[in-house]
Amino acid sequence: MIGNKIRDCYVTAVRELYKQEISPEIIGFEKTKRDIDGDFTVVVFPLIRYSRKSPEVTATELGDWLTDKLPEILKFHVIKGFLNLTMTEEFWLEFLAKEAFSNEFGRSRKPDAAPIVLEYSSPNTNKPLHLGHIRNNLLGYSLSLILEANGYDVRKVNLVNDRGIHICKSLFAYMKWGGGETPESSGMKGDHLVGKYYVLFEKEYKKEICELMTTGMTEEEAAKSADLITEAQEILRQWEAKDPDIIRLWRTMNGWTYEGFTATYDRLGVEFDKVYYESDTYLFGKELVYEGLENRLLERKADGSIWVRFPDEGLDEKLLLRADGTSVYMTQDLGTAEQRYEEYSPLKMIYVVGNEQVYHFDVLKRALRILGKPSAETIYHLSYGMVELPEGKMKSREGTVVDADDLMEEMYRTAEETTRSLGKVDDFPEEEANVLFDTIGMGALKYFILKVDPKKNMLFDPKESIDFNGNTGPFIQYTYARIQSLLRKAADAGSAIPDPRYPKPCHCEERSDAATETSSLVPRPSSLVLQEREIIKLLYQYPSIVEQAGEELSPALIANYIYELVKEYNQFYQEVPVLREEDRGIVIFRLVLSAFAGDVIRKGMGLLGIRVPERM
RNA sequence: GGUCCAGUAGCUCAGGGGAUAGAGCAACAGCCUUCUAAGCUGUGGGUCGUAGGUUCGAUUCCUACCUGGAUCACCA
Numbered sequence: 218m219i220g221n222k223i224r225d226c227y228v229t230a231v232r233e234l235y236k237q238e239i240s241p242e243i244i245g246f247e248k249t250k251r252d253i254d255g256d257f258t259v260v261v262f263p264l265i266r267y268s269r270k271s272p273e274v275t276a277t278e279l280g281d282w283l284t285d286k287l288p289e290i291l292k293f294h295v296i297k298g299f300l301n302l303t304m305t306e307e308f309w310l311e312f313l314a315k316e317a318f319s320n321e322f323g324r325s326r327k328p329d330a331a332p333i334v335l336e337y338s339s340p341n342t343n344k345p346l347h348l349g350h351i352r353n354n355l356l357g358y359s360l361s362l363i364l365e366a367n368g369y370d371v372r373k374v375n376l377v378n379d380r381g382i383h384i385c386k387s388l389f390a391y392m393k394w395g396g397g398e399t400p401e402s403s404g405m406k407g408d409h410l411v412g413k414y415y416v417l418f419e420k421e422y423k424k425e426i427c428e429l430m431t432t433g434m435t436e437e438e439a440a441k442s443a444d445l446i447t448e449a450q451e452i453l454r455q456w457e458a459k460d461p462d463i464i465r466l467w468r469t470m471n472g473w474t475y476e477g478f479t480a481t482y483d484r485l486g487v488e489f490d491k492v493y494y495e496s497d498t499y500l501f502g503k504e505l506v507y508e509g510l511e512n513r514l515l516e517r518k519a520d521g522s523i524w525v526r527f528p529d530e531g532l533d534e535k536l537l538l539r540a541d542g543t544s545v546y547m548t549q550d551l552g553t554a555e556q557r558y559e560e561y562s563p564l565k566m567i568y569v570v571g572n573e574q575v576y577h578f579d580v581l582k583r584a585l586r587i588l589g590k591p592s593a594e595t596i597y598h599l600s601y602g603m604v605e606l607p608e609g610k611m612k613s614r615e616g617t618v619v620d621a622d623d624l625m626e627e628m629y630r631t632a633e634e635t636t637r638s639l640g641k642v643d644d645f646p647e648e649e650a651n652v653l654f655d656t657i658g659m660g661a662l663k664y665f666i667l668k669v670d671p672k673k674n675m676l677f678d679p680k681e682s683i684d685f686n687g688n689t690g691p692f693i694q695y696t697y698a699r700i701q702s703l704l705r706k707a708a709d710a711g712s713a714i715p716d717p718r719y720p721k722p723c724h725c726e727e728r729s730d731a732a733t734e735t736s737s738l739v740p741r742p743s744s745l746v747l748q749e750r751e752i753i754k755l756l757y758q759y760p761s762i763v764e765q766a767g768e769e770l771s772p773a774l775i776a777n778y779i780y781e782l783v784k785e786y787n788q789f790y791q792e793v794p795v796l797r798e799e800d801r802g803i804v805i806f807r808l809v810l811s812a813f814a815g816d817v818i819r820k821g822m823g824l825l826g827i828r829v830p831e832r833m
Numbered sequence: 834g835g836u837c838c839a840g841u842a843g844c845u846c847a848g849g850g851g852a853u854a855g856a857g858c859a860a861c862a863g864c865c866u867u868c869u870a871a872g873c874u875g876u877g878g879g880u881c882g883u884a885g886g887u888u889c890g891a892u893u894c895c896u897a898c899c900u901g902g903a904u905c906a907c908c909a
Contacts, residue, residue: 250852260851262889272889298889299852341909383909495909522907539907546909575837576904602838603903610902639871657871669846672838674902676845685871687857688846695871703868777847780856791864791873811868833871 218761219289220246223257223302227264230282237267248754254294255301256754262298272298306745309753316756317813323763323820327368334372334561335361337569338487341378342474343387344412346481346621348604348677349571349611355666355826356601357569358487359772362824367767372561375489376553379471380496381546385452387411388467389445390418400473406622408477411470421445457543484625486659486826493553499544502552506537506544509588525584535580550581551588558592565595567770572600572672599770602674604666619679625662628683632658635685641833653830657691660827664690667825668776688780690827693818696783696790698833700815703795707808710796748789749807752814755782759817763824772825779821786814 224241231239245260261276268275273295280293280300291305316322337357340346346354361371378384391398391414400407422445429439440446455463482488506523509515515537516524523538537548557566568578578598585593603610604619611618633654636642642650665683669675685691745753758778766774795807819829 245851253852258852262851265889297852339909343909378909381909382907520907533905536907541907543907545907571903572838573903574909577909579837600838605902635871641869641871673846674839678845681844681858684845684858687871689857689871691871692857695869699869699872706868773847777856780847784856787872788874790868794868796868833869 219304219308220257220761223259223283223287226283226286227259227279230279230286231264231267234278234282235268239264239267248758249301251751253296253301254303256304256750257302259300259302260298261300265298276300309745309750309757312757313753313809313813317809318816323760323817324366325368325760325764329564330370331564332370332372332561333364334374334557334563334566335364335569336374336376336567337361338375338482338489339378339570340375340478341381341383342408342411342471343383343415345406345408345477347611348619348621348624351485351621351624351662352601352604352666352675353569353571354482354485354487355663356599356671356772358485359667359775359825360567360569360599360770362826363763363766363770363772363775366763366824369564369767372491372563373489374491374493374557376493376495376498378495380456380499382449382453383415384467384471385449385456386418386422387415388463388470389449389452390414390421391470392466400476406477406480407473407475408481409620409622411474411477418445418449453543454541481621481625484659485621486828495549495553498553498556499549500552501556502548502550503538503544505551505555505588505590506548509537514587514589525580525587527580527583527587535584537584547577547581547584550577551584554581554585554592554596555590558590558595563595565597566592567597567599569599569601572602574598575600599671601671604675604677607676607678607680619677625659628658628662629654630658631682632661632685632691636833645832653833656828656830657685657694657833660690660694660822660829661685662690663825663827664693664776667772668780670773671771690822691833693779693783693822694827694829695833696787697815697818697822697829698831699790700786700811700818701831703790703811704808704815707796707804712796712801712804712808746793748785748793749810751785752782752789752810755785756813756817759821766824775821775824779818782814782821783818786811786818 221241224244224246227244228239228241231237243263245258245263247258247260249255249258259276259279261272261279264279265272265275268278270278276295276298280295280302283302284290284293289304289308291303293300293302295301335357337360338350338354340350357373361373364371391411394417395414398410400410403410405413422443425443425445426436426439429443430436434442452463456467506515509525510517510523514525516526516534518524518540520540521542522536522540524534525537526534535547536545537551538544554566557563570578575598578596578600582593582596585596605611606617606619608617636650636654636657642653645653661683666675668688683689755778759782762774762778766772793807795811796804798804798807822829
């Protein structure tokens with residue numbers, strides 16, 4: 218990256234011109250704004266205290282120095298404290314020749330062998346997935362791709378919450394009211410069937426609480442003493458005691474759910490390297506707790522329950538094991554964290570979990586520290602914001618959720634409808650058309666979710682269906698398809714461009730090679746038009762965007778970058794002739810540029826888990 | 834009440850110690866005999882929640898306050 222080179226050069230410049238030492242970080246280096254002449258801009262305001270001269274003079278002196286020392290810089294001009302540098306065309310053309318069609322563009326390697334464990338999805342098996350889970354899954358999967366592009370060894374992990382009181386609720390409701398219903402007999406998708414009983418339980422439970430309250434109980438008392446909840450709790454105890462009937466039914470119902478989940482995951486296009494089940498891991502957490510108790514790190518209360526205390530941290534205390542010996546959420550999370558740490562010796566363990574659980578993860582980290590476990594320091598909670606509806610938060614219990622399967626189906630149908638009404642698939646075979654509808658529908662959904670900063674809450678209005686125009690997935694996909702169409706047309710017309718799908722043999726070490734490619738691809742240097750130059754500058758940024766997205770764990774950075782690139786490309790496409798251009802050298806050059814842009818669009822969208830169509 | 838997160842155009846969102854704060858949607862006006870109009874161009878729309886502070890410079894950093902959300906469970 219030329220930025221670092223220029224920064225370093227600045228340090229030397231300041232040393233030689235002003236006899237001062239500065240660190241490179243204080244130098245602001247950015248892409249020049251579009252309406253100002255130049256490629257890169259350095260803000261020199263921070264340097265005037267070293268130069269002891271006016272911003273303009275400082276910028277001019279530094280500009281002279283840099284232009285003299287760095288052959289890549291053609292010229293510069295100064296506006297107030299902004300030093301705008303213009304690179305030589307040679308610089309840009311060499312970049313293009315070297316990186317266009319390189320499969321490694323935007324990918325880097327890390328020598329560090331320790332893996333990153335990335336947990337996401339982590340569903341409960343008592344209900345189907347909803348829009349909140351979609352955000353989780355899309356974020357998690359995209360992050361795994363981004364981290365891999367940054368050279369990390371990523372292990373995608375799913376921890377299924379398949380035990381606990383909430384599971385027992387649907388289990389119990391099914392025992393009570395199910396009447397032997399199955400996915401086959403009801404025609405319902407397995408996870409939806411199980412979810413039906415969870416909702417039923419909550420409904421009946423709420424009813425019972427209301428009845429009890431009419432007898433003078435407080436809501437809290439009623440919630441505790443209702444028959445339904447005590448019976449569900451009894452089921453949990455029987456489960457932990459491995460009662461064969463309970464276990465059998467639990468297996469059956471979870472099986473239904475997994476079938477449903479698998480279908481949803483497939484359609485979402487996410488996957489995992491390993492799936493953990495809380496029912497397998499929770500016992501390990503219990504062991505940790507008992508071990509901690511023995512070592513006098515934890516406390517047992519009179520009723521037998523076990524707690525962790527946080528002395529001066531303002532967090533009070535937290536239950537780790539109930540009086541009856543059954544475990545809670547925290548118990549098993551302690552266990553899985555430690556287990557995972559031993560299994561992978563990871564660099565980092567990232568948990569993609571909603572921001573409603575920041576407190577939980579704070580406690581988890583501190584509890585592990587108190588237990589003296591080094592895994593504590595590798596834990597990072599990537600807390601993302603909720604998806605809100607116009608009426609507010611989604612609640613499974615109250616049925617105010619946007620179901621994942623329904624939403625995906627709706628996206629597909631909308632994509633089909635829109636595409637057909639535009640007459641885009643009139644000449645498509647049925648099969649290809651169906652794939653396209655899926656590509657577009659899912660592209661719209663994924664982009665809609667991933668373009669917003671993960672940590673922020675976002676709004677989804679079901680009444681206004683997700684757009685296909687403007688800053689959307691389909692818009693980007695469309696631009697890609699248009700580029701491919703252009704390349705096909707060129708090939709048909711016999712234009713001898715290097716085929717982007719067959720990367721050239723790369724002997725990148727040898728500079729002479731790059732130079733010959735440059736001369737074979739590129740027209741006379743003076744012919745770069747504004748739109749071309751803007752695209753090249755954006756392409757040049759791509760690797761650093763990927764890097765930044767990896768550091769900040771934010772797919773949104775990629776999404777917004779691609780959008781910028783696509784907008785720029787569309788301007789180029791609209792205003793600058795490619796195939797209609799007379800000069801053959803320029804035609805080839807513009808085709809190469811287009812293919813490169815298409816490549817980066819495909820790569821970037823790939824990092825979001827979004828496919829891109831050859832035609833649409 | 835404590836803690837955390839957020840408040841930028843009518844709506845959904847970018848941006849971020851520096852140049853006139855950007856997109857999309859919605860509204861209006863143009864551009865298809867020419868590389869795909871799911872596109873491009875233009876117009877209107879902002880005291881960047883409020884008040885202080887730090888700074889050559891604050892929408893960006895700090896503090897207080899206001900508003901919204903989350904959380905402080907023997908739910909997960």
